[in-house]
Amino acid sequence: MALYAKLIKGIFQDSVTLMLMSRDLSALPDVKRVAVMMGTPANRDVFRETGLWHEEFAAATPNDLCLVVDSETDDPTVAEVMAARVHERLSELARGRRRARYPVVRSWRRARQLLADANVALISVAGHYAFEPARLALQDGCHVMMFSDNVSLEQELELKTLARGRGLLVMGPDCGTTILNGAPLAFANRIPPGPVAVVGASGTGIQELTSQIARLGSGITHAIGLGGRDLSEEIGGISAAMALDLVSRDDASRIIAFVSKPPAPAVKARILDAMQAIGKPVVALFLGRRPARRDIGNVHLARTLDEAAALAVELAQVDARACALPNVEGRGICGLYTGGTLAAEASMLLAEALDLTQDATHAAGYMLRAGGHRIIDLGDDVYTRGQPHPMIDPTSRNEMIRGLAKDPAVGVLLLDVVLGYGAHPDPAGEVAREVSALRAARGAESPIVVIATLTGTAEDPQDRDSQAARLEEAGIVIAESVRAAAVLAARAVAAQMQSHAEPPALLRAPPAVVNIGLRGFAEDLHANGIRVVHLQWEPAAGGNERLRRLIEQLQ
């Protein structure tokens, strides 16, 4: 093996461009491998560790391009030949970029002249150099998304503290994915518009979650990345709190889905508090940690990405249904169940959603009796002694439904309708008649929301479809499962979501972006109709740290 090297001074290129170039050159005949990288300290380490170090590189600065050829030839001009190809390829790229219809500039000031209303800086330069442009952007009033990784924790904290003081958001560092009003920032998928806002400290987590939401036929308002360390004890979830606040004030974001690794305990408590204060349904996925309980008021804990997506989409459907329900005065939920298991499940889920304790004694069939809510199992011995099961004989439930005429504190009535052999021949008819009578007795000033589950199939003797139609004629909402019924009931008695005159500025319209680093990101934004200026970034003072600091002091 022989190594031939060439140092090309003063040409800065992004790492993706150089990687693709290295791969193409490595495929040429007569060479085993070609590597082209900028002469940063980290890259110089990589050359050493992979056995590709060459003495030429000792003089390299981060602004110099290091080319090394591993070849079995003994012709030392092979490095010159490769260098010529590198120049050729870079010229091609430059020509292609000049054709791009978005401006390419060399200074932040020029970028702002061309895009006066720029509000986001997308930074993907090597981590070692990412701090400066981020600070500059923040000081100039722009939100920052840092795709760059290898930014120190101290720098992250400094940037986020600076940003917070100015009401600006720092997404990242090491933030792979953000989508603002459909604008793809860095790694992002094209997701249909919809009611779910995604906030996350995981790039592929956001990508998979949003893709699953799309697969399930729903969509997103925005997806906001935080960077993988935002929920660490050191950073304290500064960006998470700000992102949650942003989407909470965006009325189009009806449901919030949050994904991250398990946060530091103190941070988790704060984040959960913030989620509960939002008053919108929140799905929270703390990756790799089994949630101790699934519902904490409006916060639903998921365990896997597909489960989180399914929950968010289900909650969006529930939200759409809840919005169509009348406002009820009574805030109590009353469940009258003929199926004991269905009553037990409704009780468990409502107890979680409303933070209540289930009734352990089950006296008089009460599965839940707390906070003005009650769930009763009418199959309990108290109700069946001397008469058939309420699935056969609806008398006892009918009486209790009628009794709600005099109980205006009940705003939601939960029921089960069980079909099949053995059951009443027309349970939906019984329920529909009693509910209509109840509504008439309560009058228009005391509306009641009635939600029923329908156990059975189209093949059952009662015919599920015609039973469903009978319920719907009576204005009874049919829930697809006891869980869906419980979630909708809890929503129906919850406080109304606050409404806002307009969304926060960052979410109001697609962003105007200054792209600093990988060219491809600017191209993707441009292709999506997003206004973008590419700032052709080079390390200050040619990457010389001491010189850079000196210049800074003089400025």
Place this chain on the structure above:
Amino acid sequence: MALYAKLIKGIFQDSVTLMLMSRDLSALPDVKRVAVMMGTPANRDVFRETGLWHEEFAAATPNDLCLVVDSETDDPTVAEVMAARVHERLSELARGRRRARYPVVRSWRRARQLLADANVALISVAGHYAFEPARLALQDGCHVMMFSDNVSLEQELELKTLARGRGLLVMGPDCGTTILNGAPLAFANRIPPGPVAVVGASGTGIQELTSQIARLGSGITHAIGLGGRDLSEEIGGISAAMALDLVSRDDASRIIAFVSKPPAPAVKARILDAMQAIGKPVVALFLGRRPARRDIGNVHLARTLDEAAALAVELAQVDARACALPNVEGRGICGLYTGGTLAAEASMLLAEALDLTQDATHAAGYMLRAGGHRIIDLGDDVYTRGQPHPMIDPTSRNEMIRGLAKDPAVGVLLLDVVLGYGAHPDPAGEVAREVSALRAARGAESPIVVIATLTGTAEDPQDRDSQAARLEEAGIVIAESVRAAAVLAARAVAAQMQSHAEPPALLRAPPAVVNIGLRGFAEDLHANGIRVVHLQWEPAAGGNERLRRLIEQLQ
């Protein structure tokens, strides 16, 4: 209020018939309420507690019909008028029953003469009298389903112990629902045939679970009820163990779904052991209790009925896919992920499914390294230093895929394919090419199953559909989520399900039923083409306990 009563001696009718009659009579003019019940001690208590007791009833036996009329009239003949109506209605019923095309008999012996291959007795007489016919049926070699409740725990244990000794199953007492080869026993829905066997100690639980399975487009082989107390410490899950054994030996039952209240701790351990020994995927729902972890080998713990149904249907789909996979020699799973979050989720789920410990150190990107399995995050610093992220540059993963040519212990390869802006323009193409090369290198004697997830949407620049097609051309299975991929991978390396020459006798064909108690159950069976004999049951010795015991001693 005035009460008028009439005792009609020596006419036994089931409680549902009498309830319906009571309701119809109560709707007539001039009466406030009419109640018709058999003169059992329990019913006599009900008369007393509801203020409907009449001196006439003091002489009533369980074989006498007690009629009471609450009316404001002072015409005492109202009771006679009502009694006449009762007779009229009973005659109508008798005429209808004579028209029924199934035999009605008065003794067990006669029932067996008419239905020599009867194998199930369905018992729904009042609980106080249910023990005798159940014992008789068991002694005569029939399985027993006891719809009856109020059977004592001692009697239940005695019956189940007797049955177990004879290889017979007792479903119940208080068992609301069973479906055997489509035959509805008691309260049951018409569920399409399919691969899921349901076993449960909850009647409405089984009804809702099977209905949800049907709603999701799947179906059942059988649904076997156990009775609500089977998993108590006293009964010890005798019937649960037998039912699980039955469905485990039924090859058509590919997936088992189990539902019950939380069992007694000692019973739960035994049931979970039995489930794990089955070697088929099992979904277990212990109602109202949050599972501590979701997967215990082949046992998947669910929390709600709809979740249990969805899991069972998903596992059935996985099973169908797994059956189409080649048998692999290598039992190791290797996951090569470009997305860190996807790697983490796959690791968590595989660790649960295969009972492994995740790698806490994450050295060299290993998220899991145990039991011959490994999941690697190729986005880890080790792999990205000096080169772009593997979502952009597939080189490092391509190399590792090729390396599996020399690793025959790996039988399953898990991959992610991430689309979207920023990602490689043809990630599926890269994967497909490398997998094809790997397959060629390993040869036909060392097959490998490759399962990929595909993150992204149809609108992404790479076009999800054509990327999916590219993977499928290369024989790569596409899983809809990381969870689906992990479950399928675990199945692919699991031991083959044992196969049986034929199913257990009870499950081989629709049952032949002797129905004892509620007439409606016989009618439903008959309407479903199930061979049934109705045994017109009356308490021995007219319900006189002492006389009954005397007769028994003389027999």
